Amino acid sequence: MHSFANWLVNTTLSVALAKSSWVVPAMQTTHIVAIAILFSSVLMVGLRVMGWAGRDQTLKATVERFCPWFWGSLVILAMTGMILIVTEPPRQLLAISFWLKMSILAIAIAIAVLFRRSIDRNAAYWESAARLRTQVFGIGIFCVWCLVVFLGRFIAFDEQIWGPFSTLH
Amino acid sequence: MDVKELLVAVASSGLATWINTTRGAFAVVEALHVIATVTVFGTILIVDLRLLGLPTTTRRFTAVAGETLRWTWAAFSLAAITGPLLFTTNPAFYFGNFEFRAKMLLLLLAGINMAVFEFHTIKTVALWDIGKSPPASAKLAGTLSLVLWLSVITFGRLIGFAASAMQDPFATL
Numbered sequence: 001m002h003s004f005a006n007w008l009v010n011t012t013l014s015v016a017l018a019k020s021s022w023v024v025p026a027m028q029t030t031h032i033v034a035i036a037i038l039f040s041s042v043l044m045v046g047l048r049v050m051g052w053a054g055r056d057q058t059l060k061a062t063v064e065r066f067c068p069w070f071w072g073s074l075v076i077l078a079m080t081g082m083i084l085i086v087t088e089p090p091r092q093l094l095a096i097s098f099w100l101k102m103s104i105l106a107i108a109i110a111i112a113v114l115f116r117r118s119i120d121r122n123a124a125y126w127e128s129a130a131r132l133r134t135q136v137f138g139i140g141i142f143c144v145w146c147l148v149v150f151l152g153r154f155i156a157f158d159e160q161i162w163g164p165f166s167t168l169h
Numbered sequence: 170m171d172v173k174e175l176l177v178a179v180a181s182s183g184l185a186t187w188i189n190t191t192r193g194a195f196a197v198v199e200a201l202h203v204i205a206t207v208t209v210f211g212t213i214l215i216v217d218l219r220l221l222g223l224p225t226t227t228r229r230f231t232a233v234a235g236e237t238l239r240w241t242w243a244a245f246s247l248a249a250i251t252g253p254l255l256f257t258t259n260p261a262f263y264f265g266n267f268e269f270r271a272k273m274l275l276l277l278l279a280g281i282n283m284a285v286f287e288f289h290t291i292k293t294v295a296l297w298d299i300g301k302s303p304p305a306s307a308k309l310a311g312t313l314s315l316v317l318w319l320s321v322i323t324f325g326r327l328i329g330f331a332a333s334a335m336q337d338p339f340a341t342l
Binding site: 024025028029032033035036037038039040041043044047053054056057146149150153154156157160161163 | 192193195196197199200203204206207208210211212214215228232236237240319322323326327330
C-alpha cells in the first residue's frame, strides 16, 4: 500500500489536485452534505422500523421513499471520497482508520441491500416482527453508520487515536 | 473581565485542559459534532423539501415535520454541547476567526428564519397541509433554510482549515 500511495501521490492528477486550495475543502463539504442525506435516510427508515416515526405510511412506502436518497448520496460519497484519496493518498490509504471505515462501510451497505431485499419479499414480516427484533435492527443500523462517521473523522487523527496501532508511521 | 481575559480563562479551564491533553478526546468530540450536524441538516432537508412541495405533497406537512423535527432538536442539542466543547480547546483562535464568526451569524439567521416560519407562516398550514403547493412564504422559508444550513456546514468545515493554517492563536486579538 505504501508503494501504491507513493505512486498515486506523484501522478499528474494527484499533483494538480493537491495544488488547488479549494478542492479538499469543497470535496469534504460535499462529502459531509451527502453524509447528512444518507445518515438521515437511515435514521428515518430505522425509526419507522422501530415504530417511532411515519406510522401513517407502510414500511415498504417508507423504504421506497428514502431509497433513492440513500443510493444517490452514496454515489456522491464514493465520488468525493475517491477525489479526496487521489488528492491526499498517504493521508487516507496509510491510515488504519480509513481501512476500518471501509470494512464497516461494506458491512453497512450489505445490511442495506439485504434489508431492501427482505422488504421487497416480505414486508409483512417486518411490520409484525417482535418489538425486540425491530429495536435491535433500528438501533443497530444507526450505530453501524455512526461508527462509519467516527472512523471517517478519525482519519485526520489516526496516530492520536490508535497510538502504536496506527499504520501511519 | 474583558473578552480577552474571558477567553484566556476558558482556555485554561479544567474542561479545556482535559480535552486538549486526553488522547483522542478532541477527535471524539469532533466526531460527535459531525454526527449531530449531519442529523440536523439531513432532517431539516426533509422538512425544507416538503416546504418546497418536493418531491410530493401527498403526505401532510404537519406529519412530515412532526416526526422529523424532534430528531433535529435532539441532534441540535448534541451539537450545542459538542460545539462549545470544541470552542474551549482554542477560544482565542475561534473567537477571532472569520469562518467561525460567519458560521455563528449564519446560525443566528437560520434561527430567525425558523422563528418567522414557526410563529407566522405556519398559521395558514391548514390551507396547504396536503395535496397543495405550499404558498410563496413557505417556499421562501424552505429555500432560505437550505441555503443557510448549507452555508453553516461550509463555514464549519472551513474553520478546520483555518485552524491548521494558523500560527499564533492570539495574533487575532
